[in-house]
Amino acid sequence: MKRWLAITLTSLLLILFIYPSAFIYPRDTLPDNNDTRLIAYIIGQVQNNLLSGQSLYYGTFFAPDQNTLAYSDLFLTSAVLTLPFRLVTSSPIVIFNIALILGFLLTILSSFLLFEYLFKNIWITSLAVLLFNFSGFHFHYLPHLQTFSLWPLFFSLYFFLRFLKENRPLLLTLFFLTVTAQMAESIFPVYLIFFACLIVISTDLPAVAGVEKSHSTNMRSFHSLRSVKMTKHSLPFIPLWIFLLFPYYQLHTSLPEATRSIRDAAHFSLGLDQIFTQFHGWIVIILVIASFVFKAWQSIQINSLFPGSPRLPAGRQVAFTLLAMTKLRGPKLNIFNPWIYIFYFSIIMSLGPVLKIFGTNLRIFGLPIPLPYALFYYLFPGFTGFRTPSRFIVLALLAAVILIGFQIKPLFAKLKNRTKVIFLLLILSLLFMEADLPLKGYSVNIKMHPVYLEVKKLPPEAVILELPIKLWNMPDHEIESIRSLYSLEHNHRRFGGFSGFATNSWIDLVEKINANGLNSENTSRLKSLGITHIIKNNHLYNLQGLSL
Numbered sequence: 001m002k003r004w005l006a007i008t009l010t011s012l013l014l015i016l017f018i019y020p021s022a023f024i025y026p027r028d029t030l031p032d033n034n035d036t037r038l039i040a041y042i043i044g045q046v047q048n049n050l051l052s053g054q055s056l057y058y059g060t061f062f063a064p065d066q067n068t069l070a071y072s073d074l075f076l077t078s079a080v081l082t083l084p085f086r087l088v089t090s091s092p093i094v095i096f097n098i099a100l101i102l103g104f105l106l107t108i109l110s111s112f113l114l115f116e117y118l119f120k121n122i123w124i125t126s127l128a129v130l131l132f133n134f135s136g137f138h139f140h141y142l143p144h145l146q147t148f149s150l151w152p153l154f155f156s157l158y159f160f161l162r163f164l165k166e167n168r169p170l171l172l173t174l175f176f177l178t179v180t181a182q183m184a185e186s187i188f189p190v191y192l193i194f195f196a197c198l199i200v201i202s203t204d205l206p207a208v209a210g211v212e213k214s215h216s217t218n219m220r221s222f223h224s225l226r227s228v229k230m231t232k233h234s235l236p237f238i239p240l241w242i243f244l245l246f247p248y249y250q251l252h253t254s255l256p257e258a259t260r261s262i263r264d265a266a267h268f269s270l271g272l273d274q275i276f277t278q279f280h281g282w283i284v285i286i287l288v289i290a291s292f293v294f295k296a297w298q299s300i301q302i303n304s305l306f307p308g309s310p311r312l313p314a315g316r317q318v319a320f321t322l323l324a325m326t327k328l329r330g331p332k333l334n335i336f337n338p339w340i341y342i343f344y345f346s347i348i349m350s351l352g353p354v355l356k357i358f359g360t361n362l363r364i365f366g367l368p369i370p371l372p373y374a375l376f377y378y379l380f381p382g383f384t385g386f387r388t389p390s391r392f393i394v395l396a397l398l399a400a401v402i403l404i405g406f407q408i409k410p411l412f413a414k415l416k417n418r419t420k421v422i423f424l425l426l427i428l429s430l431l432f433m434e435a436d437l438p439l440k441g442y443s444v445n446i447k448m449h450p451v452y453l454e455v456k457k458l459p460p461e462a463v464i465l466e467l468p469i470k471l472w473n474m475p476d477h478e479i480e481s482i483r484s485l486y487s488l489e490h491n492h493r494r495f496g497g498f499s500g501f502a503t504n505s506w507i508d509l510v511e512k513i514n515a516n517g518l519n520s521e522n523t524s525r526l527k528s529l530g531i532t533h534i535i536k537n538n539h540l541y542n543l544q545g546l547s548l
Helices: 002-018 035-052 076-087 092-119 122-133 151-166 169-185 188-209 216-254 262-267 282-305 314-324 331-336 338-350 372-379 389-412 417-435 451-456 479-490 504-516 520-528
Strands: 463-466 533-536 539-542
Touching: 002 092, 002 417, 035 076, 035 092, 035 479, 076 092, 076 169, 092 122, 092 151, 092 389, 092 479, 122 282, 122 389, 122 417, 151 169, 151 188, 169 188, 169 216, 188 338, 188 389, 262 372, 282 389, 282 417, 338 372, 338 389, 451 479, 451 533, 451 539, 504 520
Parallel strands: 463 533
Antiparallel strands: 533 539
């Protein structure tokens, strides 16, 4: 207990140093000036829905569309975790900063739990925690709470790995519980959990259970028993999953534009160069490369000791070494073999549907070079709703840190404790220098203009349009996310909005309003959609009596 208290306090001090704005200016700053405003609104709106009994996916933006929170991630888990703080504040900015601090803290603690289970060594565990949580790869996603706060991912993998080894039903229940928590927060990391667990099962499940691979009957029986047990324990959670996913399913089946173009996936994927340049994560990159080179050199040295043994060509020798680099002595440790496959899989998936470098597609005979992500896009459920393959890099980071840990572990065993402490402090210092800490906070002012006090007095069924209305690709579009935050106070639906998705009909009308103003055609269309009032030049007008 004392150890975990010390880890928690140390983690909070590190978070304070890394992003002090969340502690010092919690009412006035956010990690960026765009997406975090949207997330702050969504968390606040979900909390309002929980407290008022509204539909969980009810959103005030994009009226008259229904369940508009399904246009983005739900952040239900963050909303529930921070709900008790509504007793002392209703500020969505404060609530977001609390969610960020809690999410970061839980990510550190859960990663410590997973790494300690894997390494059984406090020094390597500490190194892995530092490399994952404080690397540029992780800090890159600070404004994206759904990819930065990864504690459900760590807990899920921890419970799953323990279940494979111990076969305790409670661990399986806890696994599905944390998967559900992740699904309630954001769907994409659930895929990271799924693929990681699938690779673990595919590569080492027989070894974990002590089943000889040559005994095919035993293997089939083993797989069958595990499948039955996992299916049985997932049944209580299936209704929850259907409840959480059904609005997204409705959206994608009713609106063709909800299916993301594969060109979007290509645009938001990584180029080969960006793995090295976008994230400012050179400490991890150098350690990964050093681990690979060291293991290859170790293999060559072993071959030189046995000159009569068959030799592989140099290229194949290195490839074989990299694939086998996580193999440790002893059957109980075979569960760690999959991490090299998880690393390669995640890196390749982060590159998206086609291979590119320096912003240009690499081509053979004039054709783009396809990558496995393209198959997943067309064949795997849910992939047509994603547009950011680059986020697979966080799973690659996790696998890379684990691989580094296993390679450094034998070397660390030879060092004195004082040297280990100095090494950890050196790594932490280099990570902090690399990240250019402390991270910057962006000021945000959600003090409403007095016109919104008039909006607050309107009947509950009133729907407003604020002018000028902005699309996400227009200058000063950030005002739309501020207006969403206003709506948490006045509680009226609004035609405008900013999110990860918008319908084609909404975009068409916004473009016409910006091009032609409130002419008779646009006004008639707004009235047919149920828009009742307009805010223009900070004055409130009734749409029915508006003079054109």
